[in-house]
Amino acid sequence: MPKELILFLLFLCLFFLGNIWRLASKKKILLKHALLWSLLTILVMIATLTTKYLKVLSDFVGIEEVSNMIFLFGFLVLLVITFLLTTTVSKQKIAISILTQEVALSNKRIEELTHDQHSKKI
Amino acid sequence: MKVLMIIPAYNEEKSILNTISSLKSVKIKDVQLDYIVIxxxxTDHTLEILEENHCHYISLPTNLGIGGAVQTGYKYAYRNHYDVAIQFDGDGQHDPNYIASLIEEIKKGADIAIGSRYVEKLSEFRSTFMRRFGSTILSFLIRLCTGRRIYDPTSGFRAANQKVIELFQEEYPMDYPEPDTIVTVLKLGYRVSEIPVKMKERTSGKSSLSSPIKASFYMIKVSTAIIVSALSHRKEKEICQKN
Structure with missing residues (x-):
């Protein structure tokens, strides 16, 4: 893999890492998500720096260019993250439904209690 | 006996008052019949109409879908110690004259009683070929998974006793819940019975399954839900054991 491409990929990864931790320090993303993205970015960096070993693997699976192997690796990493986000969205949907129901039921209870108090005063 | 009619309503401004007044005219001996509109x-004027007419209602701040709305009703029934909860559509399709028969089934020992369009040919409801075909497939799937034949698995006119109210208030599917819940209760060994009822065409509004694409998606989703429900009902079993 050309040195320029390696440098470019490393620069992108470092820029991305910096951005993740900037957002984490501003509390715009959760620490656990920042850790997950950091871990996966570091894995991509390691893959970029160890092209010699990756060449063996890419030859084994029949991919001619090591750079394509890295892109495939990145694509698989994104699939994993998307799947993890799907589970998070599903959990949040359930949580939001429960919260919505509880808010509505609490409002009803307040209304009933207010009505009872009003009736007693009369 | 305290009975709660659960009426889920989404954009039912044209029919909700008629539905409520039809329920108010129902009198059953030894039964205190209350209703709650969810x-x-x-997004229309349903909420304003309910407020102006001092109806008994719970208003969800966002749209949860039929499952979320009905489950809110079951939660209300559970917390207010109702003996029976009956689901009743807000669009005028269900006939209140059959409420007594549903309660009678529960008194006879059923845990859940379903008002069925297809048990006997009573229904005025003009079912299309596709609707009947879909219902037959779902019936077949339920029979395959549970060994029981349910004639009208998509009927939303059903009564539940306290055991089922407790189960549903904890665990209830959010989308298209009717066939899914039948499998769950049958798998848990609850007694399910069906009584023939007449159903009318909806007085206003549009069915959520009006387009063939939506209907096909519904069939795929519900069939999958039935199979998943048949394979796994661990959480519901824990709730049952707790009871």
């Missing part, structure tokens, strides 16, 4: 985040 306004499922309607």
């Amino acid at each position: 306004n499922d985040g309607s």
Whole structure:
């Protein structure tokens, strides 16, 4: 893999890492998500720096260019993250439904209690 | 006996008052019949109409879908110690004359009683070929998974006793819940019975399954839900054991 491409990929990864931790320090993303993205970015960096070993693997699976192997690796990493986000969205949907129901039921209870108090005063 | 009619309503401004007044005219001996409308985040004037007419209602701040709305009703029934909860559509399709028969089934020992369009040919409801075909497939799937034949698995006119109210208030599917819940209760060994009822065409509004694409998606989703429900009902079993 050309040195320029390696440098470019490393620069992108470092820029991305910096951005993740900037957002984490501003509390715009959760620490656990920042850790997950950091871990996966570091894995991509390691893959970029160890092209010699990756060449063996890419030859084994029949991919001619090591750079394509890295892109495939990145694509698989994104699939994993998307799947993890799907589970998070599903959990949040359930949580939001429960919260919505509880808010509505609490409002009803307040209304009933207010009505009872009003009736007693009369 | 305290009975709660759960009426889920999403954009039912034209029919909700008629539905409520039809229920108010129902008198059953030894039964205190209450109703609760669950306004499922309607975007029309349903909420204003309920407020202005001092109806008994719970208003969800956002639209949760039929499952979320009905489950809110079950939660209300559970917390207010109702003996029976009956689901009743807000669009005028269900006939209140059959409420007594549903309660009678529960008194006879059923845990859940379903008002069925297809048990006997009573229904005025003009079912299309596709609707009947879909219902037959779902019936077949339920029979395959549970060994029981349920004639009208998509009927939303059903009564539940306290055991089922407790189960549903904890665990209830959010989308298209009717066939899914039948499998769950049958798998848990609850007694399910069906009684023939007449159903009318909806007085206003549009069915959520009006387009063939939506209907096909519904069939795929519900069939999958039935199979998943048949394979796994661990959480519901824990709730049952707790009871």
